[in-house]
Amino acid sequence: MNSRAPENVLIAHGHRLTEPRQRLIAILSQWPSRFSAGELVKAARKAEPPIGRATVFRTLGLLLELGIVERVRGADDSEGYVVARRGDHHHHLVCSSCGRVEDLPLCPVEGRLKELAAERRFQVQGHNLEVYGLCEGCVKADEK
Amino acid sequence: MNSRAPENVLIAHGHRLTEPRQRLIAILSQWPSRFSAGELVKAARKAEPPIGRATVFRTLGLLLELGIVERVRGADDSEGYVVARRGDHHHHLVCSSCGRVEDLPLCPVEGRLKELAAERRFQVQGHNLEVYGLCEGCVKADEK
DNA sequence: CGCCCAGGTGATACTAAGTATCAATTTAGC
DNA sequence: GCTAAATTGATACTTAGTATCACCTGGGCG
Numbered sequence: 001m002n003s004r005a006p007e008n009v010l011i012a013h014g015h016r017l018t019e020p021r022q023r024l025i026a027i028l029s030q031w032p033s034r035f036s037a038g039e040l041v042k043a044a045r046k047a048e049p050p051i052g053r054a055t056v057f058r059t060l061g062l063l064l065e066l067g068i069v070e071r072v073r074g075a076d077d078s079e080g081y082v083v084a085r086r087g088d089h090h091h092h093l094v095c096s097s098c099g100r101v102e103d104l105p106l107c108p109v110e111g112r113l114k115e116l117a118a119e120r121r122f123q124v125q126g127h128n129l130e131v132y133g134l135c136e137g138c139v140k141a142d143e144k
Numbered sequence: 145m146n147s148r149a150p151e152n153v154l155i156a157h158g159h160r161l162t163e164p165r166q167r168l169i170a171i172l173s174q175w176p177s178r179f180s181a182g183e184l185v186k187a188a189r190k191a192e193p194p195i196g197r198a199t200v201f202r203t204l205g206l207l208l209e210l211g212i213v214e215r216v217r218g219a220d221d222s223e224g225y226v227v228a229r230r231g232d233h234h235h236h237l238v239c240s241s242c243g244r245v246e247d248l249p250l251c252p253v254e255g256r257l258k259e260l261a262a263e264r265r266f267q268v269q270g271h272n273l274e275v276y277g278l279c280e281g282c283v284k285a286d287e288k
Numbered sequence: 289c290g291c292c293c294a295g296g297t298g299a300t301a302c303t304a305a306g307t308a309t310c311a312a313t314t315t316a317g318c
Numbered sequence: 319g320c321t322a323a324a325t326t327g328a329t330a331c332t333t334a335g336t337a338t339c340a341c342c343t344g345g346g347c348g
Contacts, residue, residue, distance in 0.1 A: 073217075073272070093261065093266045102264065104260060104261075108252075108253050108256035112252035112256070116250055117248075117277070120248075120280075121280040121283070122239075122246065122275075122277055122278070122279055122280065123277045123278040124277040125219065125277040126219060126277070127274065127275040127276065128217070129273045130271065130272045131257065132268075132269055132270055132271065132272075133267045133269040134267040136264075136265040136266065139265070139267050
């Protein structure tokens with residue numbers, strides 16, 4: 001089966017596949033786009049039976065750590081989450097108009113960054129890049 | 145005089161140079177490194193006369209908008225601020241051991257990013273890059 | 289199958305980081 | 319110095335996240 005399915009990743013890392021977690025994953029898998037912690041808490045509270053706030057945050061942290069969910073920050077420093085669509089290194093193109101998040105699989109930083117940091121004797125461990133602008137749809141809407 | 149002095153930038157943008165703002169700028173100019181909102185609020189509250197919490201946040205927002213202060217995020221998603229040391233486009237090398245923040249004036253993203261985004265028909269408005277790792281001092285300390 | 293217990297849950301309470309409101313005060317130009 | 323507009327500070331509220339702790343349950347074991 002799909003070893004990248006959240007349920008399997010959870011188990012592979014020695015976590016239990018509890019009922020609240022499964023239901024939370026189900027909620028997330030249906031999520032259309034970016035969401036905030038509060039939105040997820042609200043959806044979880046509305047579920048039947050409801051999932052507690054603490055569990056939502058704990059599970060969110062777990063999914064974040066396992067790379068199943070990613071934190072996204074928009075141009076205005078707004079925070080949010082998205083369900084990860086790829087497991088490898090990538091970045092995000094965040095639309096500042098509609099909030100949509102696209103993946104940018106090719107990293108425009110690698111290589112160049114290494115040289116720059118080496119000159120400074122800075123030992124790079126990782127980096128985070130968020131690109132913001134207008135997605136194709138919003139550019140068109142803007143032109144009208 | 146120095147047109148990049150916070151006081152002058154404030155005035156140049158039509159803001160008033162009030163006493164609380166001046167004192168807050170004075171506090172910031174002495175700040176050794178990265179700070180959190182809470183730390184600044186505490187320092188402002190200890191000042192004589194104290195500066196109110198709301199004013200601290202409003203002023204912080206203003207200084208952020210004017211580029212006098214910058215938001216910095218570490219590897220662990222920790223948030224913080226630093227007083228900007230340069231006014232042009234740059235990024236940050238954040239030490240995940242000591243928290244020190246260095247400026248990276250050469251942008252390793254420009255150019256490459258434009259091509260990549262163009263292929264995707266994404267209209268780039270800006271980007272944010274944080275690099276984390278170990279600063280020169282912490283690399284040495286680590287080797288011992 | 290049923291026991292057992294570590295890992296997980298949910299209620300509650302707490303902290304940090306902001307935002308909103310509004311009456312009282314101050315600034316800067318006239 | 320006067321006045322309008324900007325700013326302040328107190329207070330209350332919101333969102334995000336952590337801490338605690340008694341209770342519950344998933345799943346390995348006999």
